Amino acid sequence: MPVFRLIDEPIFPSPEFAEADGLLAIGGDLRPARLVAAYGMGIFPWFSEGDPILWWAPAPRLVLYPPEFHLPKRLGRLLKSEAFAVTADTAFTEVVAGCATASGRRENGTWITAEMQQAYIRLHKLGFAHSIECWRDGQLAGGLYGVCLDRIFFGESMFTRITDASKVALAALVEHALHLGIALIDCQMTTDHLLRFGARELSRKAFQAELAAGIDQCLPQEKWRLPRQ
Numbered sequence: 001m002p003v004f005r006l007i008d009e010p011i012f013p014s015p016e017f018a019e020a021d022g023l024l025a026i027g028g029d030l031r032p033a034r035l036v037a038a039y040g041m042g043i044f045p046w047f048s049e050g051d052p053i054l055w056w057a058p059a060p061r062l063v064l065y066p067p068e069f070h071l072p073k074r075l076g077r078l079l080k081s082e083a084f085a086v087t088a089d090t091a092f093t094e095v096v097a098g099c100a101t102a103s104g105r106r107e108n109g110t111w112i113t114a115e116m117q118q119a120y121i122r123l124h125k126l127g128f129a130h131s132i133e134c135w136r137d138g139q140l141a142g143g144l145y146g147v148c149l150d151r152i153f154f155g156e157s158m159f160t161r162i163t164d165a166s167k168v169a170l171a172a173l174v175e176h177a178l179h180l181g182i183a184l185i186d187c188q189m190t191t192d193h194l195l196r197f198g199a200r201e202l203s204r205k206a207f208q209a210e211l212a213a214g215i216d217q218c219l220p221q222e223k224w225r226l227p228r229q
Contacts, residue, residue: 010034015042015057022058030119032126036218039147039154042211049113059204062187066177070198075167085135086172088224092124095131095143099157127220132173134165141165151214154186176226183214
């Protein structure tokens, strides 16, 4: 099946036409309108520096339903100890940069190129992207970021500089998702790490049904604030 080449309008083919590896389309740009349209259909960009923009819609899709989050006992004890201060939307740019330069990604290349970083920063300023930050002694220890459309959060990346900081950020995201009424956290690709936290795979049909039920108006949101922030 041929890979679609995008036109100037922010229009995408149906995800059902994706290749077996999830590749759906090539080209286009990273303007906010195109990114919002893509995420609303379960499509996301993923490409390396110097390559054309590639758009993906893999199946099956790994998702995490907030009520199904598995909190390991050790992580629960860590949360109660308040070893980390946790905030939301206070250091979005720094979190994205941290994800881009996380251990191993600089050496092996990163899909979070400078162009991608600026694209998500624009989405954040418009109210469509959010971050969770973990702090230790006033220094950013880890975090995560993603795109939120109505009741669906599309996780993009996470990083840690101090052991368990990204796990604390994930737990904080789930707690805030429950508070906001977010129905589903999209984890994109299956990993053993996320499966241990209660994530599970959905078929393409089931995932698209979740998007249809959880995304309505695609309105921008106010900056996130955690209860103890």
